[in-house]
Amino acid sequence: MIPEFYDNCGIQGAYVPEINCILVLRDSALEAVNDPTLIEAFLVHEMMHASAHKLIKEGWFRSPYDETYWGTFLEEGWADLHRGIYRSRYMELKSLQEKLNYDNLSTESIVPIRFAKDNIYLPIPVKYLHVASDGKVRYSITAFAGYALELLWRKRPDLRDAMKEARTLFSGLERVKSILDEIHRGIYRALQLGGYTEDDFVNKLNMVISKFYGGLPSFIDGEREKLTEELKEVWNNILSPDRRKIF
Numbered sequence: 606m607i608p609e610f611y612d613n614c615g616i617q618g619a620y621v622p623e624i625n626c627i628l629v630l631r632d633s634a635l636e637a638v639n640d641p642t643l644i645e646a647f648l649v650h651e652m653m654h655a656s657a658h659k660l661i662k663e664g665w666f667r668s669p670y671d672e673t674y675w676g677t678f679l680e681e682g683w684a685d686l687h688r689g690i691y692r693s694r695y696m697e698l699k700s701l702q703e704k705l706n707y708d709n710l711s712t713e714s715i716v717p718i719r720f721a722k723d724n725i726y727l728p729i730p731v732k733y734l735h736v737a738s739d740g741k742v743r744y745s746i747t748a749f750a751g752y753a754l755e756l757l758w759r760k761r762p763d764l765r766d767a768m769k770e771a772r773t774l775f776s777g778l779e780r781v782k783s784i785l786d787e788i789h790r791g792i793y794r795a796l797q798l799g800g801y802t803e804d805d806f807v808n809k810l811n812m813v814i815s816k817f818y819g820g821l822p823s824f825i826d827g828e829r830e831k832l833t834e835e836l837k838e839v840w841n842n843i844l845s846p847d848r849r850k851i852f
């Protein structure tokens with residue numbers, strides 16, 4: 606049953622709340638082209654889901670008093686942000702450095718990901734990426750939620766404590782809701798609604814960058830201290846013809 610589950614879903618791990626059980630596939634091909642911390646980090650992601658098992662009936666970060674459904678984006682953000690923290694601490698950069706072909710990358714370097722469908726680019730830190738067994742650089746869609754949440758935490762560091770509290774106490778769920786709506790009225794509901802699809806997650810990261818960082822050019826401008834000269838140039842070209850205003 607378990608090999609079929611992975612083949613059918615094409616995913617690395619899952620948390621099954623009904624039996625409070627985590628499944629993670631130890632894919633030796635992926636370990637070989639990355640490093641063992643990639644799979645360990647998938648385990649961290651699933652363990653972070655499991656950290657809410659006492660409140661699971663209420664539906665992840667959904668407050669019991671609101672009308673939204675599941676809060677998947679916040680939940681996946683919570684799990685994947687912690688995966689990112691783990692990767693940032695322990696990953697080896699060698700294979701991503703080779704595949705991405707940028708010099709002097711760090712785990713926090715923000716590289717552009719292009720979404721052909723909407724003709725947009727979004728930044729993603731290297732720690733959220735990996736090399737797939739076919740040699741291509743890949744991401745899991747939850748990375749967009751993880752990074753969006755990271756950017757929200759930057760704006761309101763108390764959101765982090767509230768989310769931690771929300772894993773075990775209803776009062777934390779209410780705090781999460783009120784902090785988000787203090788940052789921007791209606792943002793809690795906007796993040797909560799929607800499906801578990803790449804389009805949804807990409808749109809929500811885009812929304813966080815637009816609403817809280819003044820849009821992509823202004824966000825990249827704010828990150829310039831952290832960018833290598835090469836990445837500045839790459840972003841510069843992407844954001845052209847406004848580049849003179851940016852760098």
Ligand SMILES: [Zn+2]
Nearest residue numbers: 654681684747
């Ligand atoms: Zn997840």
